[in-house]
Amino acid sequence: MSTSSDTQRVYGDLKNFSIFDITHTLMMSRKTALVSIQRGTKKGYVYFQDGQIINALDDDLSTGEKAAFKIFFWRSGSFTIDFDVEVPERNVKLDTENLLLEVARNMDEQQRDNVGRSDEEGGDAAAEQFDDRFRVELNKIFEKVATDTTPARDRYSVAAFDELLMALNDLDGSALFLRLGCKPRIKTAQGFTTIKQEPIAEGEIEGYLNSLFSESESEEFRARKETSTFYSSKEAGMFEVRAFLDQGRPSCIFRPASRSVPPLAQFGEAATELDGLLCEKKGLVILTGPYGGGKTELLAALLERGLRDHDQLVALFSRTQTYAFTEECGFMLRAPLNRFTMAREGSLRTAIEHGADVIAVDAVEDAAMLETAVRAANHGILVLITLELDAAPDLADRLRDLQARPGGERAVKDFSRSLIDVVHIELPTLRRLRPDDDLRDDLARGRFQRLHSA
Template identity: 25%
Template sequence: MDDYFPKEMNGGGDDAPMFSEIFNLDPNETAVPVPREETRLSESEIIEKFHRILRVAKDIKASDVFLKVGVPPAIRLDGIIQFLKFDDITERETRIILESICDRYLLEEFRNEHEVDTAYQVEDIGRFRVNAFLQRGYIGFVFRLVRFEIPTFEQLNLPVEPLMRIAGERRGLVLVTGVAGSGKSTTLASFIEYINQNFNRHIITIEDPIEFIYTDKRSIVEQREIGMDTRSFSTALKHVVRQSPDVILIGEMRDKDTMEAAINAAETGHLVFSTLHSTNASQTVDRILNFFPPHQHNLIRLQLSMVLKGVISQRLIKRIDSLGRVPAVEVMTLSPTVRKVLEEGRFAELPKIIEESEYFGMQSFNQSLVSLVKKKMITREDALANSDDPDKLLLEFRGVSKSSGHQDIDDAKKKAADKRRKRSKDLLGD
């Protein structure tokens, strides 16, 4: 794998020309030193190079690809950014890549907004969620790899029984939460695919952009993309209840209107899934309330106490038993106690209730972290770093054998390192 990653980036160079074909910008106003192309590649050769970068990222199981003018392409592997051994990205290359992945509508949006979200698929390589943007006057990209095959709950190491129970609900609101890059979209896709395989439902997704592609099984799945199929989340949600859905997926809760429409749809007999940038169940409820003015909080709490069927919060942690990362997961379901606490606004009590409600399929982050350490999938140090209550987690670790635990973890680390070296040899052919 070392052949992919240089020890230091290549040098700089003269200023590259600006992309006047897209923007009427004065090159003197944005002077960023970037290297000139020593050999001018044809457009087809640039696309071929671009696809080679994406293939390398897929082969080494990277989660993200970064393209920035003036430096080599970079990837995020197991949460760590590393530069690849390719030539520095040029301004001309980014312009040609943008024109190859965007249609006229998206190019117009980029011209107006200076950023755009879309999806890009390459046969035999994969599907990517793409964000293109301007930085210091030049085009930049982030590509997030999206699997062709939608993983199951088991494959994602998620708590299967409670999630299956939530997926079987006929109405309500289900939120998957976590920081950016914590696997929320993949977990949502697993929910939708589980319903698709096991229930007779009409499922409508509203996404920006469409990431996973579903094939109808027992359900009908219709996917709407913001910009292409509808103007906005709020516009789509105004009409979605007239389209006879049983299940609605909203890619992200971005504003008050979207949240309000989602709660109303859940109240009127639909099962609504979405994501939110929050770290745990109690913070999730606070975030929901903060969408609304104070005079509406009592009403929103009452509505949540009736419709919030589940909050799944997750954090990805580097594995020591194999390649990649594994989720630590908090699960809150709507038990009678949770319903009463939500209605009365006693959110500070939720962590204790979650910890003591295994019967209702709940689990705390600490319980998930202890389980992962006992299975020798993560280190104690990483578990403590990802805990909301590390002092309490230290006490829980007393149930884990210190003498055998550290030795087994050392063995697991060695096996993971051996797997990484083998993967490098397989990819490089040496």
């Protein structure tokens, strides 16, 4: 990313960060921006206002939904995101959720009906068919309204799910549960409340998730039968979404993601001193502690400080971070934590290429993920990670696991070279390791015993 006093831009490659990923990020952060795409000699432009697509144009002078359809079919090329732009008049009539849903449905049909067709040809065909398809869909809806006193809920309607999320907010619930064949249920302080609607029908959850997931999330769901992401609704707010197969039936759980970030001062005077770590240009900071000890909360407080006080570009990889970070300063890229986003060709690489100031991983689950974090720290980026450890010396066991991997000795040396600090938090206590050169040298040589006495 290059930044000046009057403009802010992010550059990237569609192979690493698709137009769906870009849209998902801008929707969640409700940003206003121009996304410019170049694919060979082809160019396309998509304008966002408050996270919603309102205008699209390509160099064939197609506009609105037709242009958006062509652009969303492009799988390769480069992109630029400009945040300092004047937004033109709206020419995209569909709301963004339904536009993405229509694109996804057309992609599925093109893959079934036109195997071997290029992305560009598929986009052109979808755009040409869009007006007729949309008119047919509207006619079907009008016919349904005319024949039924109460029209059935559109099985793929994002708006229909937003109504359920509004009910979750109205009841001050902690979670919304959706399962095929069952009526929606909301967990409240008093217990479960069943929403008086028809049961979730065949295809409803799948259609909704297809419009919601990025390519990497869809791939993870197919491979692991579960995945997590975030969803931002203009009406209902932001939610953490966990989708999974329950006895072969698609299910998902929504949890409000609007918790206020705790101030750094809440963790005591020792925590406020951690602000200095955010000024580090590169290296690895590890937040350790037992389950429920406060690692996630402390990490959120540090990231919020980085956004507000240091105007940083932050990339957050997490399954559990549901805080509502500031949108007034800096910029945050959120991605679910999984083996696809943390892979060499995944979102982590994109964050590095974008020039992220801080990469945060909550939480590092195994030696492979720790090695990936170390590699990012050695790219000249400040990396903050959380590790679930009962005591800071237990880090020695994680390093032995890292050392046992292929190329592990080199990884341990890279770890020792990049390590800035280890912060162990077990509220209300917070302790810092503050490693010196002697400790780093011992770690590089595989002498982990000193961690037990540090």
